[in-house]
Amino acid sequence: MAPAERTRSTGRDRLRDSVLAGDLSFLLARANARALAAANTALAPHGLKARSYSVLALAADEVRPTQRELAEFLHLDPSQVVALIDGLEQRHLVERHADPADRRANVLVATEAGRALFARAQDAVRAVGLDSLASMTPRDHERLAHLLRLLAFPD
């Protein structure tokens, strides 16, 4: 049996048939790293990163999230949420509103400018997102979203 004949080709991608490459957590990490890098370059012209984009997205939604809810949802420390919102608020993209139900809490809402910027940023993200997902059928895309939801939100 000829040894090491299959994937020697260029010298790159040689590690792709290691045991690690079959690990789901590793695939998750690498797929995420790629998506994150793509999103960040797409968002850079708008002065956003993946984090601030996520916060803006939730602010632009009608959900009126609390900072603590943002922290849990985005897997961030509350102090990071403070810094993130500070940055967006200084640019007049979001506002902290006092929560009428709990005066300790702030509720985050997007300004008109914030919603406008989010719409543009969302288009930019979608444009590059399709680059990586173009070879995937809508059916598979939906399947992947479903399976990832199981991992992301284990009830």
Place this chain on the structure above:
Amino acid sequence: MAPAERTRSTGRDRLRDSVLAGDLSFLLARANARALAAANTALAPHGLKARSYSVLALAADEVRPTQRELAEFLHLDPSQVVALIDGLEQRHLVERHADPADRRANVLVATEAGRALFARAQDAVRAVGLDSLASMTPRDHERLAHLLRLLAFPD
């Protein structure tokens, strides 16, 4: 139509039907964050983190990766690979071998102790990994791995 009746339940998880929650990149990020946290706590007793575990895994394999190959494969800066290997080498888990084909390059191989530790760490990772994936059929598990591979390695 009754407003906001569906997912108000506990107050937690209230953001789950925002537009962001439907975004594939976000699901990827959150699923990865969860898997990473689980892996890190499982690896902590063995003195490893996800990063060092990955490096050790590739060293324990028969692939004899170059540091540059490690950097590209793990989406890391070459300088980070240096620090990672330094840590593992000081614990006599891996060794840098001169690449006979290219004297500039180092090839990474695991020591006997390194392979033994990796085996134990792998068991620990698998044990907690199943916690999140127990509700998934082997069929779906394979499907997910296949779809993630498309994103992780876009040829």
Place this chain on the structure above:
DNA sequence: ACGAACCGTTGAGAATGTCAATTATTCAGG
């Protein structure tokens, strides 16, 4: 033999993650 490109390494500075302490507010129980 020469210069360009490449591998590993080092170091610096920015960005991010983690954690404890503080203030203001809510909530449960006496």
Place this chain on the structure above:
DNA sequence: CCTGAATAATTGACATTCTCAACGGTTCGT
């Protein structure tokens, strides 16, 4: 009503990680 425990946001300190530029040693094309 009052008191103490718990919670929301904030601040600050510290560790870890990311990003980048520079450098010596090596390979490769010409």
